[in-house]
Amino acid sequence: MPDHPPHHATIDDVARHAKVSIATVSRYINRSARVSPGTAARIEAAMTALAYQPTSAAQKLAGGKMNTIGLVVDEISGEFFQPMLRGIQAGASDAGYDLLIYSLRRTNRAGRYALGEKNCDGLVVFADSLPDDELCRLSETSFPVVLLHRSSPSGFNIPCVTIENKRGARDMVDYLIEQRGYRRIAFLRGHEGHEDSAWRETGYKESLAAHGLEYDSRLVGYGGFDEDIAKETVTQWLRRGITMDVIFAADDDSAIGAILAIKHCNRHVPQDIAVVGFDDIRLANYLDPPLTTVRAPIEEVSRTAVEKLVEVMHGHSVPPVTLLPTELRIRQSCGCC
């Protein structure tokens, strides 16, 4: 008896074993039409006997649906990433989709984006990981896309899901002014193109204005969503003798940098200068002092993005913008106790 190389069972094998046609097997597998109970049982038996597993590539080719959602990120890093992926994976899995991750810092071949229309049924695009024109191109072919932590390029109407950045920042600054009585409030902004940062800054400005405090550009610096950059900026401030009651960092990482800079200059948080952040990463609660921050429901947002994407893929329409609420997390770094 010739023992062939372990050729994996195909749908033909199952059909033969169950004495039906491959069409019937396919129908049974996909529940795409009724098959009689007897036949169903024979097919089921054949499948287990042969340890049959559909070849997804063939299903994709023939069926036209990939059953795959793509996630585009620029880089896998930051405290941000894990809850995001967790949410995305959960959403995809619940909807019965596979997840393909495109990390564009490491694009495969010669700038040509390997992602997209042919290989996924839909795409979740994180922040500014994809240039606007690419986004527009995808949108024009009416390929399902949902944006995460950014809004649609103007003129287009790509649904987006993110958190209430402006509101969160506004709440935080309101709190600092109203409850803590601070007047000189510095702000550490994030990346240039990053919308989260821009909205948070807007919330900051609105709160100042609402309380009759003047916006002072010397109190706004670049934190880069990065511990080291923020540390450098704050150190410069302190060296130049710029004074402030509190530093509102656009994210927790830069808040950490701010705390470090203050300590390095032998000043105390929050007695000399208070510090607050945004995101509520795990670290926040373990810092010394524990960091007052705005909790961003990252996992929920990501999961929601996938849910919206699935809607779009099913041809339903979804609201152009979905915002999830934030929440103040008051700890010691703001001087509350």
Next chain:
Amino acid sequence: MPDHPPHHATIDDVARHAKVSIATVSRYINRSARVSPGTAARIEAAMTALAYQPTSAAQKLAGGKMNTIGLVVDEISGEFFQPMLRGIQAGASDAGYDLLIYSLRRTNRAGRYALGEKNCDGLVVFADSLPDDELCRLSETSFPVVLLHRSSPSGFNIPCVTIENKRGARDMVDYLIEQRGYRRIAFLRGHEGHEDSAWRETGYKESLAAHGLEYDSRLVGYGGFDEDIAKETVTQWLRRGITMDVIFAADDDSAIGAILAIKHCNRHVPQDIAVVGFDDIRLANYLDPPLTTVRAPIEEVSRTAVEKLVEVMHGHSVPPVTLLPTELRIRQSCGCC
């Protein structure tokens, strides 16, 4: 002019546009054979003109290779996960593979594993995310698999990549005994099935033995690789009046729990009881006091696992076990300063 639904360009369209056969286009795309410069230029032009992109499903079906590596994890969580994914993605991307993530806490349909032979060219399996028999089944069909943070089921010879757990733990305990002079050293173990934990415990025991210290089972408890569990265990110890010089936690999360428990009982770290961990998660350096721990090169290990997997997929043989070295990170929680 009838405007068809935006039918995506196929290889046929490109071939027609470039006035060559599809075979030539395919050869050009895959560089699988020489094509004359003139032809190449026409094909290239046609591809950009039509914004052509190969359909991966078709390539997979026809070519027999998926160009996809699967990563099997049980859950997307823990500080551990991000560096791991980062390493895996980097490795896969460098080797020109896509990455598919199987999170088995959320298996798709009725226990039938959708992963594997038909849909990836190879699999990286993390720790105990897959039962042994499943692993064996895969191995028997000589499907390329590499294990991450676990060893091969006995009788099989599946390559594995992990860190020098035993050696790392041994180094740490040696240090605690020789440099710090501790004698009563408690150990917080991790999950039952988790090999990392088992090896670390072995290293702990070996060091004790090598220094003529007796193994005291009352000083070994369950930390569960989890902050809360560890906290509970240590709290119990302290309540029962069990004394120790230092607690060696099998991972940093349980070390955090230990520190919390000690503080809750109004004792001081490291003056009353020192604490050390394992992994060197980001948090470690920000704790109060900063945590002495063993650095586990998680990202490098993951990346290496993919590299080994690619070797296996290419039919090369790889060493059955690859261990990456750890490194002591001495900070304040061990009482060094």
Next chain:
DNA sequence: TTCAATCATGTAAACGCTTACAAAGCATAC
């Protein structure tokens, strides 16, 4: 009893590629 409707199943044509094989073009060597 007969005709239509319904149901379960089979047949065969895609889906968009890769690749073995064949053919054609064109030097080179005799």
Next chain:
DNA sequence: GTATGCTTTGTAAGCGTTTACATGATTGAA
């Protein structure tokens, strides 16, 4: 000028599914 070999290209057969359409069996109503 013909045989030889190399290079470039084309032809066509799959790869393992899904699904439109066809078929035969069964049922129910007239």
